[in-house]
Amino acid sequence: xxxxSGVFHVFPSLLMRARCTGRMILVxxxxxxxxxxxxxxxxxxxxxxxxxxxxxAAPSDALVSPDQEEIEQHNIKLTSKSSTATAxxxxxxxxxxPLVSIHNAMLSxxxxxxxxxxxxxxxxxxxxxxxxxxxxxxxMTLYLDETGISKELGKGFTSKLFDNMVILWRIQKHYRDNHxxxxxxxxxxxxxxxPDMEEASxxxxxxxxxxxxxxxxxxxxxxxxxxxxxxxxxxLSTRQLIGEHVNVAEEDILVMDLDYGxxxxxxxHFVATDHANKxxxxxxxxxxxxxxxxxxxxAFTIPFCGGEAHSEMAKMATRTWSVARPYIMAALKEHEExxxxxxxxxxxxxxxxxxxxxxxxxxxxxxxxxxxxxCFAYGCPPVFSPLEFVPDVVDxxxxxxxxxxxxxxxxxxxxRRLVSTLSWITNESGSPRQFMSRKRLAFGNKGPSKxxxxxxxxxxxxVPKRGCxxxxxxxxxxxxxxxxxxxxxxxKVCDTRKISMLGIQISQRVxxxxxxxxxxxxxxxxxxxxxxx
Numbered sequence: 001x002x003x004x005s006g007v008f009h010v011f012p013s014l015l016m017r018a019r020c021t022g023r024m025i026l027v028x029x030x031x032x033x034x035x036x037x038x039x040x041x042x043x044x045x046x047x048x049x050x051x052x053x054x055x056x057a058a059p060s061d062a063l064v065s066p067d068q069e070e071i072e073q074h075n076i077k078l079t080s081k082s083s084t085a086t087a088x089x090x091x092x093x094x095x096x097x098p099l100v101s102i103h104n105a106m107l108s109x110x111x112x113x114x115x116x117x118x119x120x121x122x123x124x125x126x127x128x129x130x131x132x133x134x135x136x137x138x139x140m141t142l143y144l145d146e147t148g149i150s151k152e153l154g155k156g157f158t159s160k161l162f163d164n165m166v167i168l169w170r171i172q173k174h175y176r177d178n179h180x181x182x183x184x185x186x187x188x189x190x191x192x193x194x195p196d197m198e199e200a201s202x203x204x205x206x207x208x209x210x211x212x213x214x215x216x217x218x219x220x221x222x223x224x225x226x227x228x229x230x231x232x233x234x235x236l237s238t239r240q241l242i243g244e245h246v247n248v249a250e251e252d253i254l255v256m257d258l259d260y261g262x263x264x265x266x267x268x269h270f271v272a273t274d275h276a277n278k279x280x281x282x283x284x285x286x287x288x289x290x291x292x293x294x295x296x297x298x299a300f301t302i303p304f305c306g307g308e309a310h311s312e313m314a315k316m317a318t319r320t321w322s323v324a325r326p327y328i329m330a331a332l333k334e335h336e337e338x339x340x341x342x343x344x345x346x347x348x349x350x351x352x353x354x355x356x357x358x359x360x361x362x363x364x365x366x367x368x369x370x371x372x373x374x375c376f377a378y379g380c381p382p383v384f385s386p387l388e389f390v391p392d393v394v395d396x397x398x399x400x401x402x403x404x405x406x407x408x409x410x411x412x413x414x415x416r417r418l419v420s421t422l423s424w425i426t427n428e429s430g431s432p433r434q435f436m437s438r439k440r441l442a443f444g445n446k447g448p449s450k451x452x453x454x455x456x457x458x459x460x461x462x463v464p465k466r467g468c469x470x471x472x473x474x475x476x477x478x479x480x481x482x483x484x485x486x487x488x489x490x491x492k493v494c495d496t497r498k499i500s501m502l503g504i505q506i507s508q509r510v511x512x513x514x515x516x517x518x519x520x521x522x523x524x525x526x527x528x529x530x531x532x533x
Contacts, residue, residue, distance in 0.1 A: 143467060167441050168421065187478075193477070200400065200526075201523040203281070204519055205247075208345070253272045256270045267285055269285060280339070282328060282342045285348050294312075309354055309385075310384075313347070313354055321359075328340060329367065339371060346407055347381070349377035352376075353377050381410050384471060401478060403509055406511070407514050457503060478496050479494075481523070483522065489522045
């Protein structure tokens with residue numbers, strides 16, 4: 001990761017001018033990996049068998065059943081091409097763990113390089129059309145000035161801002177180190193009532209595929225599960241790559257609106273027919289350009305389908321649905337027994353939830369008939385209020401959060417609560433007499449009070465403002481996954497209304513846990529292990 005950071009800070013122009021440079025870096029990483037792996041660790045095997053290689057050999061006098069002995073012999077045959085590998089020395093076994101760590105670090109670095117290059121390429125293309133974003137920026141600025149929120153937010157930017165942020169992080173970290181934050185918002189609900197992890201993992205791949213070739217390659221390369229698929233030469237065609245990633249034929253990708261740049265008023269997306277599972281899938285891309293960032297930032301609300309919704313996301317939902325609707329309706333008419341699934345990640349997840357609301361309006365329900373419509377939202381920001389106005393939509397939607405991902409907690413209201421909390425910290429510990437107490441708290445030498453913990457987790461209450469209600473994700477349940485130890489995950493089912501009450505959590509992984517790769521890895525692991533809490 002340090003290598004990736006250095007490359008993109010020291011040689012940005014070189015990488016932007018020649019796409020082959022990134023590929024050469026990847027090739028060099030592979031060469032180094034294979035040389036080290038071949039000399040020190042023997043044959044390279046699939047990660048599924050690493051636990052067997054790392055496990056110490058059983059004592060000779062241990063009682064082993066015939067079935068266990070047969071399984072062990074089978075594992076040895078799969079993980080070794082010669083009898084010498086089965087008798088790996090103690091030194092080799094101790095060397096294997098560091099090599100596995102080097103392997104993970106190298107592929108994660110290569111994945112970050114490819115993903116960052118794809119994201120940077122998309123941003124650079126969007127700069128050419130930056131003038132088109134001026135009306136949206138002006139509208140947001142006008143709203144903040146008229147409601148007084150601009151001055152309210154400005155009060156948080158004081159000379160003590162950095163200290164306050166560190167103290168807030170310390171308080172929240174103190175709680176997370178001793179408690180599971182998910183327990184505050186856990187929902188007592190039978191896990192069987194949420195979609196199984198196979199479905200969650202499959203539609204997450206659809207959400208990833210909407211980001212096009214660079215992000216698919218980066219995601220597949222950086223995953224710690226079934227990496228042998230990523231080590232193959234991948235097809236060059238974007239359509240082929242998407243088809244392989246989501247396991248559908250190329251001809252079943254009905255619409256592929258994924259090109260960078262261009263004058264567009266809707267989000268990029270693609271529509272595909274998954275015959276194996278009898279669904280038509282609309283996958284909407286998330287934040288991947290300057291324009292998408294502006295859409296995220298225009299966070300005040302407008303009337304939408306009887307309630308209030310994030311203004312720019314609501315507009316994007318209407319436009320995206322109007323573009324994709326003819327193809328979806330034609331596919332559903334051709335396959336009468338198929339259902340409709342809408343999915344997305346980040347901004348795409350928020351728009352997917354709002355498109356799902358549009359599909360449940362009376363006019364669209366008549367067109368869809370008895371078709372089932374479901375939504376899978378990954379890393380979805382709060383977008384709608386109140387949820388009581390869209391009960392059918394809520395029942396058909398499942399949202400997913402991974403680790404310390406900050407996006408599911410980001411809204412204009414939560415930012416206001418964060419600034420209010422920072423001001424409260426200044427008032428509570430900002431006097432000269434409390435100088436040393438403040439520093440001890442910042443350096444972790446002093447534990448926070450109960451009042452500080454409650455304020456840090458939920459944020460201070462703020463005066464309601466027009467266009468700034470308490471937004472939530474319109475979902476029946478939120479599946480919150482977490483990496484309990486390297487490569488191992490669990491999940492808890494949480495209440496979306498309770499989550500909307502939580503404040504913004506500060507962590508070192510607020511954006512790393514929002515990455516496509518981390519979502520795919522967690523859901524794939526849970527699908528394989530069927531881990532339920």
